[in-house]
Amino acid sequence: MTEPQTLELTAERMTYGADSVTHDADGRAVFLSGAVTGDRVRAVVDKLSERWAHARVTEVLEASPDRVTPDCPYAGVCGGCPWAQLAYPAQAEAKRASVVDALARIGHLGLEHAEKLVAPLVSPSEPWGYRNKIELGVGRTRGGKVILGMHGAGEGGLVRVKSCMLLDRTHAGAARSVAGAVAFLSNSHGLDLERVGIRVSRRTKDVEVALWDRPGSFPRAQAAKILADAERPTSVVRVLQKGPAKARRIAGVECLSGAGSWGELVGEERMRVSAPSFFQVNTRGAEKLVELVLEALDPQKDEEAMDLYCGAGTFTVPLARRAGFVSAVESYGPAVRDLRRNLEIAGTDNVDPIGGDAGREFPDAEADVIVVDPPRAGLAADVVERLSAQPARAIAYVSCDPATLARDLARFEATGTFSPVRVTPVDLFPQTFHVETVTLLSKATRGAGTYQVRTL
Incomplete structure (x- = not known):
């Protein structure tokens, strides 16, 4: 060798x-x-x-x-903060640069045009202590004892931590207390949990512990008591999954104690989210996304709005406050149920919540303004085509992946109907390379052989 x-x-x-x-x-x-x-x-x-x-x-x-020397003693070992050794101003610069690079290379917009499109990075939260959620992995020692910890960097195993510096500071020690309680429970009752989620809110004081499991017998009362002694959660749930590892599906959610869901305050809106549903891990960041979307679209009372991949309603509810009517589409069952509950909490009656894939269940409507917030894979090609056929004056595209955003913007450009006006990077994930973006697309008009953007 x-x-x-x-x-x-x-x-x-x-x-x-x-x-x-x-x-x-x-x-x-x-x-x-x-x-x-x-x-x-x-x-x-x-x-x-x-x-x-x-x-x-x-x-x-x-x-x-x-x-820099990271605030977190586990940086470099734990995989949660891979950029912790990079000073925050340099992180911000690198994140904006990654968006520009993706638009120029993958979106074929050219470096000069991409530089003009991409605004300075917005940092809505503190660099540490911004997360409302973490997940603990479950493993075993060589002796067979169950342990819980953060996922290690690279191909590392589990890292047992005393606290997580990314989690809201008032609950930083929850990682250790919950890990200890669940390990004790698992070792005492022979459980085979897959992971454990912890959601916290400084605003509502809610703390939820979610035990991800497979159907079967379970010590419900003991789990509720042990976790109550360890962390005093407002909700303890068991998320039941079926199917092979790469194609898990939710079979149900059992409430072991408390409310059975997690509550958060986003701006002026109170929302409840079930454990399987997606919700932004940075609450201040979620508020900034809503602010940027509403600012970009400026929905009016006599206008119809469309919200695709709407989740539990982060954008749907504030849109409903301002627009005349909203068609909201979401494919994930638990999120659809959360959406309906959050619309009821908000007292809105001008929303049509539609369960199903955005392509198959594309609303039979002519929207004036549209929000799309797809998963990391971005928009399907047929969805871009159907959006391009809409008479809407503006689309706000919320993305968590610069590469798929760039690909989709190229597709919009190819249709000749909508063009990007402004791309705003938002740092929802300090200490990591991830970056969220809000892109405003406006109607494009033909001129001298090219498409000229008509700004709003």
């Missing part, structure tokens, strides 16, 4: 991922694990191809001015 190749390199920039990137003497791209922009490092190559290589940093020879 040959010795692993060792290189001395300087990290050029962060990628849309945990690594930084640089180039070797032959011009090959080298992705560096453990380096931040500006670090000069010694690294061992662990993957190699003709066009690129991956290397693991073994020594920082000269630290970047942007390298």
